[in-house]
Amino acid sequence: xxxxxxxxxxxxxxxxxxxxxxxxxxxxxxxxxxxxxxxxxxxxxxxxxxxxxxxxxxxxxxxxxxxxxxxxxxxxxxxxxxxxxxxxxxxxxxxxxxxxxxxxxxxxxxxxxxxxxxxxxx
Amino acid sequence: xxxxxxxxxxxxxxxxxxxxxxxxxxxxxxxxxxxxxxxxxxxxxxxxxxxxxxxxxxxxxxxxxxxxxxxxxxxxxxxxxxxxxxxxxxxxxxxxxxxxxxxxxxxxxxxxxxxxxxxxxx
DNA sequence: CTGTATCCACTGGGATACTG
DNA sequence: CAGTATCCCAGTGGATACAG
Numbered sequence: 001x002x003x004x005x006x007x008x009x010x011x012x013x014x015x016x017x018x019x020x021x022x023x024x025x026x027x028x029x030x031x032x033x034x035x036x037x038x039x040x041x042x043x044x045x046x047x048x049x050x051x052x053x054x055x056x057x058x059x060x061x062x063x064x065x066x067x068x069x070x071x072x073x074x075x076x077x078x079x080x081x082x083x084x085x086x087x088x089x090x091x092x093x094x095x096x097x098x099x100x101x102x103x104x105x106x107x108x109x110x111x112x113x114x115x116x117x118x119x120x121x122x
Numbered sequence: 123x124x125x126x127x128x129x130x131x132x133x134x135x136x137x138x139x140x141x142x143x144x145x146x147x148x149x150x151x152x153x154x155x156x157x158x159x160x161x162x163x164x165x166x167x168x169x170x171x172x173x174x175x176x177x178x179x180x181x182x183x184x185x186x187x188x189x190x191x192x193x194x195x196x197x198x199x200x201x202x203x204x205x206x207x208x209x210x211x212x213x214x215x216x217x218x219x220x221x222x223x224x225x226x227x228x229x230x231x232x233x234x235x236x237x238x239x240x241x242x243x244x
Numbered sequence: 245c246t247g248t249a250t251c252c253a254c255t256g257g258g259a260t261a262c263t264g
Numbered sequence: 265c266a267g268t269a270t271c272c273c274a275g276t277g278g279a280t281a282c283a284g
Contacts, residue, residue, distance in 0.1 A: 021235030022157055022228060028238065030152055032257070035144055051266050062258060067267055076242065088265045089264095098241065105234055106144060108227050113143030116150065119199065119220065154277075173246055184278060189247055210245045211284095 025105075028076050033061055033069045035106050038078060041095035042103055050090045078102065147227075150198050155183055155191045157228050160200060163217035164225055172212045200224065 029035055040058060041049060055066050070093060073079040078099035084090045151157055162180060163171060177188050192215060195201040200221035206212045 017236075018232045019158055019161075021232045021239065022161075024235040024239060025231040026152060026157075029234075030148060035148075036141055039141075039144075060258090062260095063267065064259090064269090065257065068257090076238070083266095086265085090265065091267090101237075102234070105230050108230055109147040110140045110143045112151075112224065112227055113146035114139070115223075116198070117143065117146060182278090185247065186249090186279090187277065190277090205246095208245085212245065213247090 031069055038102055049093045153191055160224055171215045
């Protein structure tokens with residue numbers, strides 16, 4: 001007695017929020033190129049990563065998709081975009097400090113994928 | 123001198139495999155319902171989880187999708203399927219011991235999603 | 245009960261060409 | 265260089281009906 005909370009209810013709520021959170025993550029990171037882009041940028045923190053360079057170096061990535069994925073990532077504060085006043089303007093993309101937080105997660109995905117491939121093959 | 127391996131090459135290969143592994147993971151776990159199903163089953167290890175019960179308890183999940191997702195998960199050894207000789211046959215689905223390995227990963231996704239939601243709102 | 249089959253709308257994503 | 269616009273296709277996923 002005393003508390004009116006019913007554990008069942010509280011768990012239900014928490015569970016739903018967890019599902020929403022998981023869905024969020026997959027939505028934000030789950031595109032075909034997003035995690036690849038973040039990993040790419042995280043390996044080139046010191047370089048000038050402009051649009052064309054990225055597209056050239058990630059094989060199969062079209063301008064359309066690159067523009068879209070970068071826009072999405074920027075909206076989620078994972079990537080920063082800065083225009084540089086060169087003769088034809090260039091744009092530099094960088095992963096944000098906050099964006100670096102996804103690296104452990106992507107490592108886990110890599111690890112799971114590797115383990116799973118081994119598991120399936122036997 | 124002595125070794126012919128070029129670090130650049132070896133890193134390239136590793137990097138590509140990592141990307142493939144990541145893609146694998148997203149493909150296998152990334153469907154709309156897969157992680158939800160695995161979490162659902164992991165919370166009901168002691169129950170008889172038959173098709174209809176699962177569909178009833180996961181809101182919005184159609185028979186078609188449930189069948190498909192379960193089949194995929196079974197192919198990847200994450201879920202087991204066993205037919206029971208009841209009057210009209212029933213089928214019990216369980217998460218495999220191996221399937222339990224995805225739970226940490228899904229926890230990470232949940233955590234990242236929660237953190238991110240907090241991050242974006244401020 | 246356990247699914248399959250069918251139809252259909254929406255979206256992701258590729259190819260190509262074009263603008264500022 | 266940095267994107268946008270357009271077209272187009274394959275896959276996802278919902279609704280409903282049906283079959284074993």
